[in-house]
Amino acid sequence: MTEQEMDLNELMIERRKKLENLKEAGIEPYSNDFIRTHSIAEVLGNFEELEAEEKEVKIAGRVMALRDHGKSSFADLVDLSEKIQLYAKKNEVGEKAYDLFTDLNIGDHIGVEGTLFETGRGEITLRIKEFKLLTKSLRPLPEKWHGLKDVELRYRQRYVDLIVNPDVKQTFILRSRIIHGMRQYLEQKDFLEVQTPLMHPIAGGAAANPFITHHNALDIDLYLRIAPELYLKRLLVGGFEKVFEIGKNMRNEGLSRRHNPEFTTLELYQAYADYEDIMNTTEELIKTVAKNVLDDLEIKYNDHEINLNNWTRMTMIEAVKEHVGVDFNNVSNLDEAKSLADEKHLDYESKTSIGEIINEFFEEFVEEKLIQPTFITQYPVEVSPLAKRNPDNPAFTDRFELFIAGDEIANAFSELNDPIDQKERFEQQVEQREAGDDEAHMMDQDFIRALEYGMPPAGGLGIGVDRLVMLLTSSESIREVILFPHLRSENQ
Known part of the structure; x- marks a missing residue:
């Protein structure tokens, strides 16, 4: 087993322990009773109105970053439409909910309810009032351990690639x-x-x-x-x-x-x-x-x-003449066509007609030049x-x-x-x-x-x-x- 595989196994064991702890605490790790009111793109697009009205919104998505600062924490939430920053404060959401929030893993799906504000750096952020775990991720995303750089792995695990x-x-x-x-x-x-x-x-x-x-x-x-x-x-x-x-x-x-x-x-x-x-x-x-x-x-x-x-429009014979310098308009029989193929070291063993040899010239010498x-x-x-x-x-x-x-x-x-x-x-x-x-x-x-x-x-x-x-x-x-x-x- 490679070092990367050992690290992966340890991380998966850790996440499964978290899953069991959630169940023991009576928290459903795969809940399906959260109804969102907006996509993240809709929230960002209507920020000024929603902020002015201090309107509470409900959004859902996948956690893609976590930043713990003791009594307050930030996270990045992503759905299909966009990404938004989340802000959780311990004395606002409560100690139990805050501990659950800081114990989330990258890859978890959550539903969040709260109001919007803009940070001092000008980043639109959702201040969490309540949140709900919707899906516990049991396998860490590749970027967490070795990155998804293997091309074949990207195709095979397209769900992760996306x-x-x-x-x-x-x-x-x-x-x-x-x-x-x-x-x-x-x-x-x-x-x-x-x-x-x-x-x-x-x-x-x-x-x-x-x-x-x-x-x-x-x-x-x-x-x-x-x-x-x-x-x-x-x-x-x-x-x-x-x-x-x-x-x-x-x-x-x-x-x-x-x-x-x-x-x-x-x-x-x-x-x-x-x-x-x-x-x-x-x-x-x-x-x-x-x-x-x-x-x-x-x-x-x-x-x-x-x-x-x-x-551009041109005939196959015109294209061969322009790009290869061979004019099949002047070819009258199969032997002449084979002779031209010999000059260009073109295999014609299975070809039984002038037309097939013309096509072979085109495919071998012309196609890649048609930009x-x-x-x-x-x-x-x-x-x-x-x-x-x-x-x-x-x-x-x-x-x-x-x-x-x-x-x-x-x-x-x-x-x-x-x-x-x-x-x-x-x-x-x-x-x-x-x-x-x-x-x-x-x-x-x-x-x-x-x-x-x-x-x-x-x-x-x-x-x-x-x-x-x-x-x-x-x-x-x-x-x-x-x-x-x-x-x-x-x-x-």
């Missing part, structure tokens, strides 16, 4: 406001929010490796959702014209700064629209949310100054099995991805609504899957059947909500914006 790191709490408040802003924007544009299944009989809607589960009553394997796309498109077939869903997807893939097995997306589909309409919607949505939440369109993300007023908001359009058809072909150049699709600060934020396209073309592309994906590509799409016969009934021309969009929150909160890792990210077992 207590001792106010900036973390603010990040998740902003996350909530960002999601609310996205929903509000879409509802104002007459989009209908829907909910589609989280368990699918066929994994589809994205190229990804799914989690598999088993339904006992039906005796069938099901896949946890990797994307809601194919179900949302079925709704377009059914007659809905503007739909969106904000929800969780699960993919059985690795962990990284940008990836968590369980993540949140916004997906929307709009009938009688194309990818350019969706591009305009994407830009307007992000700018609106950023303006409402941050009140600014110029933001700092890591070492980058991002200007959300400046948006300012950039829409990359015209993706090769081989890497876009659900997107509509470009009418002028059928080797490419009317698709875009949005990159900001080198990260992919959104993916969208004019939706493929030709059931014959869609079936052929699924068949190609099945061949790739049989050849060993676990992330290739499966054949979804019911989706083909839905398209045969007729899906209107449409544009669709998927936004990685977690990545957008990372950007707008200047968070370096996706784990910083997911309340409970997945981690290895504590015993590993």
